[in-house]
Amino acid sequence: MPRAKRPRPVVSRVIAPLLLFVACVPPAQQPTREPILPEDPPGPTYNSRVVALRTTLGRAAIRLEMRGEVETVKTPGCYDTGKPYGCAICPLVGESDPLDGAVLESLVTAFDRYPNGVIEATHIDKVALCKDIIYLDPKGRKVAGTIDIEERRLLISLDAFLDRDYEWASQWYTTEHIVHHELFHLFEHERMRAEFDDDPEWRLSNPLGFIYTDTAAATRPAGFVNEYATTNEIEDRASVFEMIMSAPDELCTIARDDQIVRTKVELVWRRVAALVGDEFMRARAPCVDWIERRSEPRTTGIVGGAWIRSGIGITRQQWLRPPAR
Ligand SMILES: [Zn+2]
Structure with missing residues (x-):
């Protein structure tokens, strides 16, 4: 289920029908901001946060997908037009992409909120970190997150968080919002x-x-x-x-x-x-x-x-x- 992106204040009304709600309150545990900029080669901070996210997901036997041997993941609708929910294309985020480490921290926080064993109930196998999620449908939707039930994959778009500091106060939603929203779709689909x-x-x-x-x-x-x-x-x-x-x-x-x-x-x-x-x-x-x-x-x-x-x-x-x- 695609989860539409919420607007930045400067976004035009062109995509208004897909946009979402009012300003967010900060996450209970506000991530620290340590930007990873293009001139800063990936260092231990970035790596340790990727490891933390992999570890958190690994406890629920979920694999983290970032750019490596595979550069892009696509939903089944890209290969078979008869599939529901259309075709979503996700170019994966890689270590060379300028990503604020706090984005990863917020993802860890989101998954860590759940008691042990609960994430397993989603029956999810993979979490893909996407540079963007491009939806090929007549509406040209831009989404912040979606799920691929067939492949048991949760896809998260980091488009709104790439190449900038992670500031909850200036952003209308956080990566944590995306995780909870998409996990709920999976809970429902299972139960x-x-x-x-x-x-x-x-x-x-x-x-x-x-x-x-x-x-x-x-x-x-x-x-x-x-x-x-x-x-x-x-x-x-x-x-x-x-x-x-x-x-x-x-x-x-x-x-x-x-x-x-x-x-x-x-x-x-x-x-x-x-x-x-x-x-x-x-x-x-x-x-x-x-x-x-x-x-x-x-x-x-x-x-x-x-x-x-x-x-x-x-x-x-x-x-x-x-x-x-
Ligand atoms: Zn949704």
């Missing part, structure tokens, strides 16, 4: 595949009469955490999770005055908590506590750690059980 494209419980949470459209809303409407979330229910859910993980304070501010967003946060939180643990989710987004209390009475809820089914909801067992292979 609720039947409802991946059509989630009745989620649909009911939307404003009455609302219909998703390919073109994102120009401004964030009530009931959504950002503009991009209005494009389809898959991106809507992933955007909520991304905010829980990367920008909980901003999310909690939105939820304070928005009952629909509170319902959506509760739904995503309830599902993911089955996988990663209730404590982990509460620690990440403390406002979950009051969101739970302020939510309207629902026919689906959590009682004694077990979910009560409304007849349309995703079950706790479903999120706990890996799919048959």
Whole structure:
């Protein structure tokens, strides 16, 4: 699922329909900035950060892909037009590319946030660091991240972070946002595949009469955490999770005055908590506590750690059980 890039303030309206939301809050652990510039040959700092990322991913048996023998990776849609989600081309980042070491640090932080064993639940094999992700489709989409379910690969575009210092305050999103967003797509694809494209419980949470459209809303409407979330229910859910993980304070501010967003946060939180643990989710987004209390009475809820089914909801067992292979 391509994850659209958010704009820099100077970006023209030409790509506005694909752009995303408001300014991010800083990651809890702000990366230090140690730029790797063209005149600075790759040194131990860069190398040690690559090693740290490889080690983090290696704990979940995931391989890091950077430029080496292979220069470019492509999604199956590039070879077979019948495949869903089109063709995405990823020229891999190499050690000679001017990359701020803090970008790698932020990626380590993102993956390290999850309790042991959780990343394995995505059944992902590879993480590709791309200089850019070029989507060959009629819409000419530019995306910051995407997943290749067939190849079990998560692709991250570093285009917005190459050749410049890594400053969360001037950037509308961080590499950490991209990781959480794409991992959520993978969690869902693994644990609720039947409802991946059509989630009745989620649909009911939307404003009455609302219909998703390919073109994102120009401004964030009530009931959504950002503009991009209005494009389809898959991106809507992933955007909520991304905010829980990367920008909980901003999310909690939105939820304070928005009952629909509170319902959506509760739904995503309830599902993911089955996988990663209730404590982990509460620690990440403390406002979950009051969101739970302020939510309207629902026919689906959590009682004694077990979910009560409304007849349309995703079950706790479903999120706990890996799919048959
Ligand atoms: Zn997405």
